Amino acid sequence: MTDKENKRGIAIAQGLDCMPGGVVISRETGELLYVNPYMVAFYDCASEEELREYLADNMYTMVRPEDRESLRQRLQKEEKGRELYYRMRYTVVTKKGRIRHVDAVDRLVVTPEGERLHYGFSLPMSETGVEQDAMTGTRRFLSYASQFLEMYQEGMAMPALNLIFFNVERFKLYNIKYGIEAGNQLIARCAAVLQQVFANDFVFCIADDRFAILTDALRVRDRVQEVREILRQEYSDRVVAFHFGGYRIMDPREDLHQALDRARMACESIRGRLDTYFYEWTDLMAGRMAIRSYVVGHIDEAVQKGWIRPYYQPVVRLDTLEPVGFEALARWIDPERGLLMPADFIGSLEDSQQIDKLDRHMIASVCREYRQRVEAGKPVYPVSINLSRLDFFLCDAYEVLEENTLKYGVPRNMLQVEITESLLLDQGLRMTEEMERLRRAGYQVWMDDFGSGYSSLNTLKTHDFDVVKLDRMFLEPFTVKAQKILAAVLAMNHALGIRTLGEGLETEEELDFFRREHCELAQGYLLGRPQPYDESLAECSRKCQALLGKEKDKKEMAAGLEKPV
Incomplete structure (x- = not known):
């Protein structure tokens, strides 16, 4: 040498x-x-x-x-x-x-x-003293993946890579049905299957039921399908669903935080869907991401300047077809971006843990408008308000209600609190205590989206509600079988002494069914769209009068047919 x-x-x-x-x-x-x-x-x-x-x-x-x-x-x-x-x-x-x-x-x-x-x-x-572990969170994944991509910044040719975001949808419901230990075993099995199929790749559990995978782009869809098929066969009761989002990385200098966010957004775009399990990021989704960033950065300004306001969708009493209340729904009317719907900002505010700012503002706005209408001598009706699960952690929702009802002189029976089934499943005993606290004070508590989860009957058994709102899913499609199920649910609620509200009514056929089965309340575009208070009340009154007129004409026609010639 x-x-x-x-x-x-x-x-x-x-x-x-x-x-x-x-x-x-x-x-x-x-x-x-x-x-x-x-x-x-x-x-x-x-x-x-x-x-x-x-x-x-x-x-x-x-x-x-x-x-x-x-x-x-x-x-x-x-x-x-x-x-x-x-x-x-x-x-x-x-x-x-x-x-x-x-x-x-x-x-x-x-x-x-x-x-x-x-x-x-x-x-x-x-970090010194921190173990290398396959299940260490988003920060660890981004650290490892960044170091790996740095190898290609020195001129080495980089193959096309795909960042995959994997989510076990409805994981919390699985925990409720089978127990925490079974849930832990499910996540461990998901990790094992992912590491088996993506054997040569980086697989990280970044949080509870979510994984990130950095892999080459070759045969990504085939391998995603293989993972899904293995897990579906082993967990065939369909309580959980296995969804994937993908983002293609073409440049080793790419911002991995953004890449992971895009893969996550692609996965979230198919949340709740049964017809697909894998969706890849497209440039068309960039607009949604821009709105997401805008919402997170401007929520304080939007609240301060009144860009967010309640729109009221009427609630109708079915036996008399007259408005008896409203549901307050948030609309963000932005000076730059125009009208933003809840789908544009609710998820972003929950992810950034700012949803309490929206819900505080909505409660205050509804109470303030109530006082303004009373002082102007205008009619007022009870209004239901939706609360997020985070409201019970980021603020004291009960105290926010109390503060505003006292400030604006709103009787507690004029506000109804809507709580989703998933919130009850997520928070368990704590939500039971919060519900009892609200009802003792005089607020009605309504269960929203009944039937959209997997433990609705158990929820009814363990909690007390003043009204149960039937999810629109019962009406899609509105088959004979669906009608039999709805009739059974309505009969059960009657036996329990719980009033029922049918959501999302769009056709007179649906309206006739709910009235025939003695459902007490309903809402939907057939009866009125979400609008400012006066416009909503006026439209609902017109529509109800038109429906009553049609009903009268049908009765008169039927009576005429029965007369002897």
């Missing part, structure tokens, strides 16, 4: 010793040729000699016994090539007995003599 070659070898060795992550060089037989100091410390050893003794000087003993044969087979199948590499995650047990997780990249090098050598590089931990 020449002096130049010797110096070059020393420089390379010193560089590898100083690498911030782990470096392992081995023969395909497993014999260790080199390990850097990082790996010595990672395995809780005091020296390289101690590490080699602990591992029997073999690369394959670095992983758990159950993973060794799989690792051996995968490395033997690895192919040579400048752009080819093998990403892997494995679990190790250190000399002190600690279980640690390693994310690594392996590259095959074939010597001039034909010997296959494996160069393994593991990503370093970004």
Whole structure:
């Protein structure tokens, strides 16, 4: 070896010793040729000699016994090539007995003599004393993924990559039905299946029921389908659904925070859908993301300047077809972006934990308008207000109601609080106590979206409601079978002494059914759209009068047909 070659070898060795992550060089037989100091410390050893003794000087003993044969087979199948590499995650047990997780990249090098050598590089931990773990959250995922992409910022050709966001939809309902331990087993099984199918890729559980996967774009849809089919077969009761969102990464300098947000948004865009399970980000979704950012940054200004105001959708008494109340629904009338609907801002405010600002403002606005109408001598009706699950954490919803009813002199029986079934399932005992507190004070508590979840009957059994609102899903499609189910639900509520409200009525056929089955209340576009108070009341009154006129004409026609000729 020449002096130049010797110096070059020393420089390379010193560089590898100083690498911030782990470096392992081995023969395909497993014999260790080199390990850097990082790996010595990672395995809780005091020296390289101690590490080699602990591992029997073999690369394959670095992983758990159950993973060794799989690792051996995968490395033997690895192919040579400048752009080819093998990403892997494995679990190790250190000399002190600690279980640690390693994310690594392996590259095959074939010597001039034909010997296959494996160069393994593991990503370093970004915080001192924090374990490497497959289930460590969004921050850890972004840290690891960023380090991986940095490899391609030095001129190395980067393959097309896909960032996948995976969500176990209705996971909390699964916990309610089967218990917390069963839920934990479900998440563990999801992790195992994802790591099995995306064996060469980075798979992270970023929060409870959500995972992120960084993978090459080849066969993404096939592998997503494989994961879904395995999980659907094992969890066939359909309580949970398995949805994926994807985002294509083409530039190693791309902002991974934004990439993950886009994959998440693609996944959320199919929430609740049964006809699809995978959706990839498109440029058309960029507009929605811009609105999302705008809402988060302007909610304070919108509240202060009155851009958000209540629109009132009428509630009609069905036996007399007359308006008896309203539901207050938020509308954001923006000077730059025009009319924003709840779908444009509710989710963004919940995600940024600012939804209480909206709901505080809505409660205050409804109470203020009540006082203004009373002082102007205008008719007033009870109004129902929707509360988010976060309202009971970000503020004291009860105290907000009390503060505004006192300030504006609103009788408590003029406000009704709508609570969704999912809120009750999420919060359990706490929500039971909050409901009792509201009802004791004199507020009515309504159950919204009955039938949209999986524990509606149990919710009725364990909680007291003044009104149950039947979800629009019962009417889509409005078949004979759907009508029989609705009739049974209405009969049950009658027996329990609970009034029922049919939501989303759009046709006279639906109206006739609910009236025939003695449903007490209804709302929907057939009876009136959400509008400012006076416009809503006027439209509803007109529509109800027109429906009563048609009913009268039908009765007179039927009576005429019955007369003898």
